[in-house]
Amino acid sequence: MFKRRINLHCIKNIRSIRLIHTLPKLHNHEIWSKEGIPGLLSSKGYNTSWTDYQNYLLTKLTLLTNGTLNETKTPYEILLNTAKQTTQQHTFHYASMSHMNHFFFQQLTTLEESKLTKPSRFLMEKLMHQDILDINSLRNKILHMAENSYGQGWIYLVEDKNKNLNFLQCYNDGTPFYFGKRQQLDLNGGIDEITYKNLNKLEKRNSSESEDDEKYLPILAINYWDFMYIEDYGVTGKSQYLNNLWDHLNWDVINKRLFQI
Structure with missing residues (x-):
């Protein structure tokens, strides 16, 4: 499950909620971001393939789903919702890649x-x-x-x-x-x-x-x-x-x- 930060904006006394997809927490992230995964990725390699790339995918996903019915969904739910929608291919791409990249990194040790x-x-x-x-x-x-x-x-x-x-x-x-x-x-x-x-x-x-x-x-x-x-x-x-x-x-x-x- 992806963690999402909730931002509250008050405009003319109207309270609106916007959900932002943020980087999921991996078990060894704090160590790997500084030292890498020894024998597999350097700290730079890890941060490029996980921290930076995953943040890029989630930022794009947030921008594409803002104000839509998919805004409150997880990347997994979004990829299922957009898989058959020919007009939603960009959204599907970022949802699919962010979900599967997370799935992939979860199995590393x-x-x-x-x-x-x-x-x-x-x-x-x-x-x-x-x-x-x-x-x-x-x-x-x-x-x-x-x-x-x-x-x-x-x-x-x-x-x-x-x-x-x-x-x-x-x-x-x-x-x-x-x-x-x-x-x-x-x-x-x-x-x-x-x-x-x-x-x-x-x-x-x-x-x-x-x-x-x-x-x-x-x-x-x-x-x-x-x-x-x-x-x-x-x-x-x-x-x-x-x-x-x-x-x-x-x-x-x-x-x-x-x-x-």
């Missing part, structure tokens, strides 16, 4: 703390249906998808309505929450076999599917936007960033996102 966590047995049992038999297979699968992705975007481990796990690639501000905004395809370059298969799936997709069939619940997010790594790793440092990132995941956080009775 120090190298030492990461070593004390691991994927739950329940999560690994579900991944067996995707031919993922151990943590190394999971790592190779996700990092391979991210390293071989052109442009910018996200790799998600998601849960569908049947509680099955799937891997999902979303370009730019793509989100797992709505089919029409997943942005799974990048048609700026040549079409490979995987892209061709996905295009066929889209063509055959039954338009009568319910909205529940279109939604995925993200469990794990890998952010490969260049704002995450360019400060510390340079233009060509994506691969090294991803390898270091994997060693800083907090599996206790990720495990709790998975539905379990």
